[in-house]
Amino acid sequence: MRSILGVTAFLLAVFVAVPWLIAVSGRWDFYYTLTSVALLSIASAGVWLTFYIGRINIGQGAYALAGGYVSAVLITKAGFGFWLTLPLAGLFCAGLSVLIGLPILRLRGVYFAMVTLVLTEVMRLTALALPVTNGAKGITSIPLPGELSVFGLVLIPDFASLENPKLAFYLMAVTLMVLCYGALYRIVHSRLGHLCRSLQQNEELAASIGVNTAWLRILAYSISSFFGGIAGASFVAISQSVYPSSFQVADSVNFMLNCFLGGLGFVFGPMLGTLVLYFGWDLLFTTGRYQLLIYSSLLIVLMLVLPNGVLSLLDRKGVRR
Amino acid sequence: MSPIIEVRGVTKRYGGLTAVNDVSFDVEKGEILSVIGPNGAGKSTLFKLISSFVRTSAGEVRFRGQRISDLAPHVVARRGVVRTFQETTIFRAMTVRENVIVAHHLRSKATLAGFFLGTRAARADEAAFGASADDIIGFLGLDAIRDEMASTLPQGHLRALGMAIGLATGPAVLLLDEPFAGMNHDETMRMVTLVRRLRDERGVTVLLVEHDMPAVMKISDRIVVINFGEKIAEGTPAEIQANEKVIEAYLGSEDAAIGM
Numbered sequence A: 001m002r003s004i005l006g007v008t009a010f011l012l013a014v015f016v017a018v019p020w021l022i023a024v025s026g027r028w029d030f031y032y033t034l035t036s037v038a039l040l041s042i043a044s045a046g047v048w049l050t051f052y053i054g055r056i057n058i059g060q061g062a063y064a065l066a067g068g069y070v071s072a073v074l075i076t077k078a079g080f081g082f083w084l085t086l087p088l089a090g091l092f093c094a095g096l097s098v099l100i101g102l103p104i105l106r107l108r109g110v111y112f113a114m115v116t117l118v119l120t121e122v123m124r125l126t127a128l129a130l131p132v133t134n135g136a137k138g139i140t141s142i143p144l145p146g147e148l149s150v151f152g153l154v155l156i157p158d159f160a161s162l163e164n165p166k167l168a169f170y171l172m173a174v175t176l177m178v179l180c181y182g183a184l185y186r187i188v189h190s191r192l193g194h195l196c197r198s199l200q201q202n203e204e205l206a207a208s209i210g211v212n213t214a215w216l217r218i219l220a221y222s223i224s225s226f227f228g229g230i231a232g233a234s235f236v237a238i239s240q241s242v243y244p245s246s247f248q249v250a251d252s253v254n255f256m257l258n259c260f261l262g263g264l265g266f267v268f269g270p271m272l273g274t275l276v277l278y279f280g281w282d283l284l285f286t287t288g289r290y291q292l293l294i295y296s297s298l299l300i301v302l303m304l305v306l307p308n309g310v311l312s313l314l315d316r317k318g319v320r321r
Numbered sequence B: 001m002s003p004i005i006e007v008r009g010v011t012k013r014y015g016g017l018t019a020v021n022d023v024s025f026d027v028e029k030g031e032i033l034s035v036i037g038p039n040g041a042g043k044s045t046l047f048k049l050i051s052s053f054v055r056t057s058a059g060e061v062r063f064r065g066q067r068i069s070d071l072a073p074h075v076v077a078r079r080g081v082v083r084t085f086q087e088t089t090i091f092r093a094m095t096v097r098e099n100v101i102v103a104h105h106l107r108s109k110a111t112l113a114g115f116f117l118g119t120r121a122a123r124a125d126e127a128a129f130g131a132s133a134d135d136i137i138g139f140l141g142l143d144a145i146r147d148e149m150a151s152t153l154p155q156g157h158l159r160a161l162g163m164a165i166g167l168a169t170g171p172a173v174l175l176l177d178e179p180f181a182g183m184n185h186d187e188t189m190r191m192v193t194l195v196r197r198l199r200d201e202r203g204v205t206v207l208l209v210e211h212d213m214p215a216v217m218k219i220s221d222r223i224v225v226i227n228f229g230e231k232i233a234e235g236t237p238a239e240i241q242a243n244e245k246v247i248e249a250y251l252g253s254e255d256a257a258i259g260m
């Protein structure tokens, strides 16, 4: 009952209250910020799921970049519509992560983390080298998302024809975010999630109760990468361009920090973490050259004081999730 | 009837060390068979070989006539040969009931996608697992701590929970590595009764490694004795107690008491 109220309040806030507040205050620039937060939180949700099987994933930027390029290439070179490239970008990344995950998911702890850290850089170099990605010049002037219609019924209008594409992008991003977190919530609270937890807590025992641990790890990692891919593709649609540097190692690190900060024990942790970290960074911008120093120190303090994330404050009575 | 488990010339080498050396024996269906031997004799390694958690260097293990050596451990578990661990292994950050429920994995009829979507088959599975978990928890006398976090439990309960996890998989053969370790006399006797009932009421074949000799003598139909990785004797408790080689092996080691 409480959770239904919570979800309703959240949906009203993002779909009604925020657009209304922005219209009233005239702060249209906020749309871009909030759209970014929503999309980044989708990528972070993927990282969170890898945490959930006991792996520290610092490579989500690689999949965001790959997803962005898949969408951009399909739109500009093959004439696909954006809405079709969005799931294709996710599926491409899921498939890619199976190939990458097969060897690296055997690694644990810091070894896995280090390999994933390298992944983003490898993806950037790949984007630089491949002919289809157009090297350092990247892919630019990507058309805005077109119309999406089913049997002549227009579900989503052509973004180029809209008076306010910013609002449209915002609505698209938060809708995707709601869908992704809904899916994540279901995963975590269904048997799949219980098995992931068993894997996180004791891989040997999980195998002895008959869990195909290698397969389950791959499954979770590919869902994680799917989230990264669609987040990347959406970003590219907004900026209408993609470069090898669109997602960098720093982004991968941030995705991971978002999870830490929000709380690894809470499905909605990465969403909150992304929001706090994004705005925290912006606020610190006013402090000029001390920005990075203050930011890093604050993060360290926060992790020491709240090792299980901000949401663990709600959890003091031992009520889980 | 042919044996349910056939261990045939099984050997495991770690570098220069031969942890298990050319061991062979049979386990009959419905039997309680104990493997004993001094510390470092290779008992745990033997169990890991049977449950296929480590690869054999030579020889093979057969279950119902089919080779199970060197298969993935989850495949062997799926066939019905399930192992609990010497170290108390449980899922620490789950409640007792969650531990037992998650261990029902092998019995799912619904697919993971089905569970995600909450299909009818998935809901039926969930209900069945819940009921079966409560049954097992009752069987092992864990009702009072059903909703406790596993990480907070004392040794005795942890052992019982480990056994509950093993039981939840619906095994044909259950391998228990030192199930009575860290228990006092009363707890041990209670567990001895439980293991018996496991066999009598649920038809589970039980292999166990144990150091508590009175318990071993009481519980076992047959005993296999291992020393320095080799089988030195096999027989009923009475035969083993009278066996020269066994007495010698035990007198030469720290766990001296083979008698009562």
Ligand SMILES: Nc1ncnc2c1ncn2[C@@H]1O[C@H](COP(=O)(O)OP(=O)(O)O)[C@@H](O)[C@H]1O
Residues within 6 Å of the ligand: B014, B017, B018, B019, B037, B038, B039, B040, B041, B042, B043, B044, B045, B046
């Ligand atoms: N993974 C391993 N690597 C190297 N040596 C091992 C390994 N596992 C066990 N051993 C060695 O094999 C021998 C038998 O060990 P183990 O089977 O645990 O004995 P037990 O359970 O009878 O006390 C010991 O000498 C032990 O040190």
Ligand SMILES: [Mg+2]
Residues within 6 Å of the ligand: B043, B044, B045, B086
């Ligand atoms: Mg041992």
